[in-house]
Amino acid sequence: MSDPLVTTTLARPARLAGQRLLTKRVVVTGGARGIGGEIARRFASEGARIVVLDRLVEEGTRLASEVGGTFIPVDLVDPLDTADATARAIDHLGGVDILVNSAGILRFSPLLEVTVTDWNEMFSVNARAMLTTMQVATRAMIAAGCGGKIINLASMAAKTGGAGEGHYAASKAAVVALTRVAALEWGTHGITVNSLCPGYVLTDMGAATRTDEDIATWCGYSPLGRLGEPADVAGVALFLASPDADYLTGQAINVTGGMVMH
Known part of the structure; x- marks a missing residue:
């Protein structure tokens, strides 16, 4: 995609909720809405500079x-566009301290009906694009030495x-x-890499097929008796991005309201 990046001229909030990510340069994929959007909001409230x-x-x-951040359009199905958009984001920020890969797609299909096209599309966005953004960001992090x-x-x-x-x-x-x-592979460079495993979070993803009965059923699977909100996941992401998690890496952390306990 050749669309120009869109930079806002709005001033950053004068009063921040905190300072844990002050001056940190953050790239968030899938940051337009849902969990990614809430992560962008939470990180910005802690002083981060954001590119979505x-x-x-x-x-x-x-x-x-x-x-008060910047938006760059990207087609994550296209590996060249993914690499280019990530590099442009890092160049715009003057480096990168934190990469959040939140973009993803969800499709339902019985295994006997999954086609090669279905499989490739799912993996191109959910996994391959993530590898590409990680490669681009990690090279920049290693070069900066921080x-x-x-x-x-x-x-x-x-x-x-x-x-x-x-x-x-x-x-x-x-x-x-x-x-x-x-x-x-990257720990010796001072880079931590962790994943979050959200449970059923009420976002636009899956909304088209979600019924009130589905919601009631899923609520019953959680000891807390409710489904997740984007803010529930954003709070854990903020912890991982903060200095409090500097000695935590390689983890797959459940944010499921107790639906999964391992």
Whole structure:
């Protein structure tokens, strides 16, 4: 995609909720809405400078304006565009301290009906694009010599699976494995890499097929008796991005309200 980046002229909030990410340079994929959008908001409230990468131009531009950041459109199915957009984001920020890979797609299909096209699309966005953004960001982090943090959004499906979501669960299991290997390979450079495995979070993803009965059923699976909100995941992401998590790497952390306890 050749669209120009969109930079807002709004001043950053004068009063920040905190200072844990003050001056940190953050790239968030899938940051236009949902969990990624809430992470961008939370990080900005802690002083971070944000670049949002997403295919949703209108929503991404609006979110970037809200947090006083920058939006760059990207087609994550295209590895060249993914690499280019990530490099442009890092160049705009003058480096990168934190990469959050939140972009993902969800499709339901019985395994016997999953096509090669279905499989490739799922993995191209949920796993391959993540590898590309990590490669670009990590090279910049190593060159700067100041370490960094990478946070990848997986899913509880990576650990439990579920009928009708075989290719989705497999792609998210790939995220967990990719995270662990990256943590092993890049730890000597001071880079931590962790993944989050959210449970059923009430976002636009899956809303088209979600019924009130589905919500009631899923609420019953959590000891807390409710489903997750984007803020529940953003809070854990903030912990991982903060100095409090400097000695934590290679983990796949459940944010499931107790639906998964391992």
